[in-house]
Amino acid sequence: MHISALHSQFGEPLRRVVQKRRYKPNKWLQEFVSKTSFFIIGSISPTGAVMVSPRGGDPGFLKLLGDKIYFLEHVGNNLFESISNVESNPNIGLLLFIPGMLETVRIIATARVISPMDSAQYQELIDSFPASKEARDLLWVVHICEWYYHCGRALKRGRVFDETFIRERQASSLRLSSFVRKSDEF
Secondary structure: OOHHHHHHHHOOOOHHHHOOEEOOOOHHHHHHHHHOOEEEEEEEOOOOOEEEEEEEOOOOOOEEEOOEEEEEEEOOOOOOHHHHHHHHOOEEEEEEEOOOOOOEEEEEEEEEEEOOOOOHHHHHHHHOOOOOOOEEEEEEEEEEEEEEEEOOHHHHHOOOOOHHHHHHHHHHHHHHHHHHHHOOOO
């Protein structure tokens, strides 16, 4: 369906919604990034498949300097899919979360991953991150092309921070995890 048909059927976006799209970081984004402890990164595989991956750390594990966000690669499943993807296609998307806050930030960007062997100039930046057994000496350099502040409607509808809803799901998750451990499929 063409976007003009959608606008004809459902209306044009409000001016204030369109104006939330930004192309340069500002102090508000700087503060949001500094408080972020969880985000989702979307990347594109060499075959064109869109992949998403969760990332988390203590607030401050992302650094916004100028128009770039930096973060260290952390220990994970060792598939390195996101890194492999940005080697062939640097276009990525980030969705940043602050636990307990319904609003999110979406970032459209390009990225590359470097190691100290690739670029000695980033060693000082790598050293500025808190020491962590989970962190690897691989630095993500994310160049922000566009960012957008999302209201909390989706997280509210999804009851993401609703404590009663979470407790109910945790009880069912325990049953699911015992199934996964017993299943030959996993």
